[in-house]
Amino acid sequence: MDLKRQFEDVRGERRTNWEQHWQEIAEYVQPRKVDFVGYRTEGEKRMQRVYDSTAIHSNQLLAAALHGLATNPAAKWFSLRMTDDAYNEDDEIKSYLSNVEDIMWAKLYAPGTNFATSLHETYLDLASFGTAVMFVGETRQGQILTDARPLAECFIAHNEERVVDKLFRRTEYSVGQLMMLAKHRGWELSYKIQDKINNKKFEDKVWVIHAVYPREFRDPNVKAPSQMPYGSCYFEEDGLHKLSESGFPEFPYLVPRWSLYAGETYGRSPAMEALPDIKMLNSMMLAMIKALQKAIDPPLWLPDEGYQGPVRTIPGGINYYRGDRQIQQHPVSLQGIQFVNEAMEGIRDRIRQSFYVDVVQTYQSSREQTAYEVEQRQQERMRLMGPLVGRLEGELLGRLIDRVYGMLNRKQELPEPPENAGDQQFTVEYVSPLANVQKQSSMRGINQVLGMFAQMNEPGLAVIDRNTDLDKLYRKLWFEVWNNDPDVLRPDDELEERQQQEAQMRQMQAMKPGVEMAAQGADAMATMANAAQSGGVDLQALMGAAPQAAADPNVQGQVGAIAEQMNIDPAQIQELVGGMAGANAA
Numbered sequence: 001m002d003l004k005r006q007f008e009d010v011r012g013e014r015r016t017n018w019e020q021h022w023q024e025i026a027e028y029v030q031p032r033k034v035d036f037v038g039y040r041t042e043g044e045k046r047m048q049r050v051y052d053s054t055a056i057h058s059n060q061l062l063a064a065a066l067h068g069l070a071t072n073p074a075a076k077w078f079s080l081r082m083t084d085d086a087y088n089e090d091d092e093i094k095s096y097l098s099n100v101e102d103i104m105w106a107k108l109y110a111p112g113t114n115f116a117t118s119l120h121e122t123y124l125d126l127a128s129f130g131t132a133v134m135f136v137g138e139t140r141q142g143q144i145l146t147d148a149r150p151l152a153e154c155f156i157a158h159n160e161e162r163v164v165d166k167l168f169r170r171t172e173y174s175v176g177q178l179m180m181l182a183k184h185r186g187w188e189l190s191y192k193i194q195d196k197i198n199n200k201k202f203e204d205k206v207w208v209i210h211a212v213y214p215r216e217f218r219d220p221n222v223k224a225p226s227q228m229p230y231g232s233c234y235f236e237e238d239g240l241h242k243l244s245e246s247g248f249p250e251f252p253y254l255v256p257r258w259s260l261y262a263g264e265t266y267g268r269s270p271a272m273e274a275l276p277d278i279k280m281l282n283s284m285m286l287a288m289i290k291a292l293q294k295a296i297d298p299p300l301w302l303p304d305e306g307y308q309g310p311v312r313t314i315p316g317g318i319n320y321y322r323g324d325r326q327i328q329q330h331p332v333s334l335q336g337i338q339f340v341n342e343a344m345e346g347i348r349d350r351i352r353q354s355f356y357v358d359v360v361q362t363y364q365s366s367r368e369q370t371a372y373e374v375e376q377r378q379q380e381r382m383r384l385m386g387p388l389v390g391r392l393e394g395e396l397l398g399r400l401i402d403r404v405y406g407m408l409n410r411k412q413e414l415p416e417p418p419e420n421a422g423d424q425q426f427t428v429e430y431v432s433p434l435a436n437v438q439k440q441s442s443m444r445g446i447n448q449v450l451g452m453f454a455q456m457n458e459p460g461l462a463v464i465d466r467n468t469d470l471d472k473l474y475r476k477l478w479f480e481v482w483n484n485d486p487d488v489l490r491p492d493d494e495l496e497e498r499q500q501q502e503a504q505m506r507q508m509q510a511m512k513p514g515v516e517m518a519a520q521g522a523d524a525m526a527t528m529a530n531a532a533q534s535g536g537v538d539l540q541a542l543m544g545a546a547p548q549a550a551a552d553p554n555v556q557g558q559v560g561a562i563a564e565q566m567n568i569d570p571a572q573i574q575e576l577v578g579g580m581a582g583a584n585a586a
Contacts, residue, residue, distance in 0.1 A: 003168075003209075003211045003213075003233055003235065004209075004235070004237075004240055006166075006168070006211070006213070007155065007168045007170075007209055007211065010155040010156070010157050010166070010168055011155050011168070014265075015155060018266050019036040019037055019152070020036075020037060021272070022036045022129050022151065022152075023036040023037040024275065025128055025129060025269075025271045025272065025275060026128070026129075027049045027050070028049065028050060028055055028056075028275070028278045028279065028282060029055045029056060029059050029128045029271045029278070030056070030059065030124065030125075030128050030129075031046040031047045031049075031050060031056075032046055033125075033150065033151075033152070034046050035150070035152050036151075036152045049282065050282065051282045051285040051286045051289065052281050052282050052285040052344075052348075054278075054281060054348045054351050054352070055271065055274065055278045055281075055351055055355075058274075058351055058352050058354075058355035058357050059124060059127050059128050059270075059271060059355060060124065061355065061357055061360060061361070062123075062127045062270065062355045062356055062357070062360060063120060063123035063124045063126075063127055064120070064123075065356075065360035065385070066123045066126075066127075066388075066389065066392070067116075067119060067120050067123055069360075069385060069389075070389045070392060070397075070430075071119055071397070073109060073116050076101065076105055076431065077397075077430060077431060078101070078397065078401055078428055078429070078430055078431065079097075079101060079428070079429045079430075079431045080097040080100055080101055080426045080427075080428060080429070081097070081426060081427055081428075081429045082097075082421070082424050082425075082426050082427075083424060083425050083426065083427050084424055087420075087421060087424055090418075090420060091491045091492055092418045092420065093417075093418055093420065093421055095487055096415060096417055096418055096421070097426065098487060099415055100405075100414055100415065103408065103413065103414060103415075104401070104404055104405060104408060104414075107143075107144055107404065107408060107413070108144060108404055110143065110144070112139070112143055112145070113143065113144045113145060113146055114145060114146050114147060115144070115146045117148075118134055118146040118147055118148040119134070119146075119148075121148035122134045122148050122254075122256070122396070125148065125151055126256055126257075126258055126267075126269070127258070127269060127270055127271065127355065128269055128271040129151055129267075129269055129271070130257060130258045130259070130266060130267035130268045130269030130271075130272060131151060131156075131255065131256075131257050131258075131266045131267045131269075132148070132151065132255070132256055133148070133149040133150075133151060133154045133156075133167070133253055133254070133255055134146060134147070134148050134149065134253070134254040134396070134400075135147045135148075135149055135252055135253055135254075136252050136253075136254065136400065136403045136404070136407075137252055138407065140184050140185075142411065144404065144407065149169060149253070153169050153170055153171045154167060154168070154169050154253075154255075155167065155168045155169075155170070156168075156255055156265060156266070157265065158265060159214075162260065164251075164253070164255040164395070165213075165214050165230075165251060166211075166212065166213045166214065167211075167212050167253045167255065168209055168210070168211050168212075169209065169210040170207065170208075170209050170237065171207075171208060171210075172205040172206065172207055172208070173205070173206050173208050174202065174203055174204065174205060174206075175193060175196045175197060175201055175202050175203070175204045175205075175206065176202035176203065178193055178206060178208075178243075179197055179202070181243075181244075185244065186244070187234065187243045187244045188242070188243060188244070189243070190236060190239055190241035190243075192236075192239060192241075193206060193236075206236060206238075207236070207237040207238065208234055208235070208236060208237065208243065209234070209235055209236075209237050210232070210233070210234050211231075211232070211233045211234075211235075212230055212231070212232050212248065212251065212252060212253060213230065213231050214229065214230055214231075215227075215228070215229060215230065215231045215247070225245075225246035225247040226245070226246075226247060227247070228246075228247030228248055228249055229247070229248070229249060229250075230247055230248040230249075230250070230251055230252070231245070231246075231247050232244075232245065232246045232247055232248055232252075233245045249406055249410070250399070250402055250403045250406050251399065251403075252403065254395070254396050254399050254400055254403075255395060256391065256392055256395040256396035257391065257395060258270070258391070259391070260391075270354050270355050270356070271354075271355075273354050274350070274351045274354035274355065277347050277350050277351050277354070278351060280347060281344060281347045281348065281351065284340060284343070284344050284347070285344065287340075288337065288340055288341075288344070290315070291332070291334060291337065292334075292337075293315035294313075294315050294332040295332045295334050296315070297315040298315070298332045299312060299313055299314070299315070299317040299318070356385070356388065359385055360385065393430055397428075397430065398428055401428045402428075446473070450464060450468075471495065471499070475489060
C-alpha cells in the first residue's frame with residue numbers, strides 16, 4: 001500500500017533523533033508526555049526524574065502568556081479586511097465583515113468545541129517540543145470540534161515552500177470505538193475486528209493510521225470527497241485494511257513550529273535551549289537533598305566484633321569498624337550549601353529567561369508607579385513578545401481562520417456578501433492585545449504632535465483644527481487601530497449630513513452678535529426717536545452734531561436728556577449716535 005510506504009518514509013531515522021530529544025525534554029518539562037520512547041501504561045508515575053519544577057512552571061507560564069496575549073478568549077483577536085483597502089471604506093462591506101467575525105467567533109468558542117483547552121495544550125507543546133499539532137474537524141452533529149493531538153502520534157512532512165501539507169497520525173482505537181465509528185461514520189471494519197466484536201473483546205486495542213495528504217490528480221469541478229484538495233484515509237497498520245477514505249477542502253491539521261532551521265522538518269523550542277541548565281539544576285537539587293539528609297540523619301559507625309563490611313554513606317547508613325566499642329557518627333559538612341543555593345538560583349534565572357518569563361511577567365517595582373508608567377511597561381512587554389508570535393500567525397492562527405470560514409461557508413451559516421464587494425477576497429488581520437500594541441506604536445507620532453501644539457493653547461489648537469481632519473482620525477483609531485465595532489459609528493452619509501448641520505449652526509452663531517447688535521440698534525433708535533419727540537429734542541441735528549459731542553455743551557445736554565428718559569449711561573447714547581452718524585455719512 002502506497003500510504004504505508006509514505007508513512008514509513010516520514011517515520012524514518014531522522015524522526016528517531018527527534019523522539020530521543022523530545023523524550024528527554026518531556027522528562028523534565030512535561031512529564032505527563034513521556035511516551036516518545038518505549039511504552040507507558042495508564043496511571044504510571046512520570047515524575048521520577050524531576051527534583052526542581054522551575055522548567056515546568058516556566059513552560060506553563062509562557063503558554064499562558066501566549067494564550068492571553070495572542071488569542072485571549074475574552075476579546076476578539078482576529079478581524080477580516082478586504083485585500084483592496086478601497087473596499088474597506090464602504091459601510092456596507094464593513095458591516096458585513098463585522099457580522100462574519102461575530103458568527104465565526106461565536107461558533108469557535110461555542111460550548112463543546114474544546115477550542116480554548118486545545119489551544120492552551122498546543123501552546124504547551126510548542127514551547128517545550130517546538131512543534132505542536134491541533135486538529136480542526138466536526139462532530140457528528142456538524143459542530144466545530146478541535147483537539148490537540150500528541151506529538152508522539154503525529155509524523156509530518158512539508159512541501160517545497162516549507163508548509164506542512166502531509167501528516168500521518170498513528171494511534172490506538174479500541175474495538176468498541178471502531179464499532180461506533182462504523183455505525184456513525186460508515187467505516188468498513190476488517191474481518192479481524194468483526195471477529196473481536198463477535199467475541200465481545202471491546203477493549204482490545206488496534207493500531208490505526210490516519211493519513212492526510214495533498215491530492216496531485218483530481219477534478220476540481222467535481223464536488224465529492226474523493227476529489228477534494230486533501231485526501232484522508234484511515235487504515236489498519238497490521239493488515240493494511242482501509243477503514244475509511246474521504247477528503248478535506250482545507251488541511252485539517254494545524255502544525256505550528258516555534259523556530260525552524262534550514263533542512264529540518266520539526267521545530268526547535270525554548271526548552272531545547274534551556275535543556276543543559278534544566279538537567280544541571282535537577283542534578284544539583286538532588287545532590288543538595290542528599291547533603292541535607294545526611295546532615296539531619298548522618299551515617300553511623302558501629303563496632304563489628306571483628307567483621308568489616310562495605311561502607312554505606314547514605315542517610316541513616318550503618319557501617320562497622322574495628323576498635324573501641326563506641327557508637328560514632330560520620331561527620332557531614334554543610335559549609336558550601338549557601339554557595340550551592342546561590343548557584344542554583346542563577347541557573348533558575350537562566351531557565352526563566354529561556355522561557356521569556358522576564359518578558360511575560362509583570363514588572364515589580366519597589367517604588368510607586370504612575371498609571372502612565374504602568375501602561376508604558378505593559379506595552380513594552382508586548383512589543384518584546386511581538387517576534388515570538390510571528391510564526392504563529394502563519395502556521396496556526398491564519399490556517400485556523402481559513403479552516404473555520406470554509407466550514408461555516410459550506411454549511412451556509414454565513415451571510416451573503418454585499419453586491420458591491422464583487423469578487424474581492426478578504427484577508428485576516430490580528431487584533432489581539434499583542435498585535436494591537438504593535439499597531440498602536442504607530443500612533444506615537446500623532447500623539448506627540450497633537451500634544452505639542454495643544455500646549456500652545458489657543459494658537460496651537462487653531463493650527464490643529466486647521467490642519468487635522470479630526471473625524472477621519474477618530475474613525476481610523478476606532479476601526480483600524482483599536483478594532484472596535486464599526487456598526488457603532490454613524491454611516492458616512494449621516495455623518496456628512498450632521499457635519500453640514502453643524503456648519504450651519506456655527507455660521508448662525510457667528511452671525512448672532514451682528515444680528516443682536518442690529519436689533520439692539522433698531523430698538524435704541526426707536527427709543528431715542530420717541531424720547532426726542534416727547535422731549536423736544538432734534539434727533540437729526542443730534543446725529544449731525546455727534547462728532548462734536550465731546551466739545552459742544554448743547555449736544556451733551558440733549559444726550560443727557562435722552563439718557564435720562566432711557567435710564568442708561570449718556571456715554572452709551574453718545575457712542576450709538578456717533579455710530580449711526582457715521583453710517584449715515586457713509
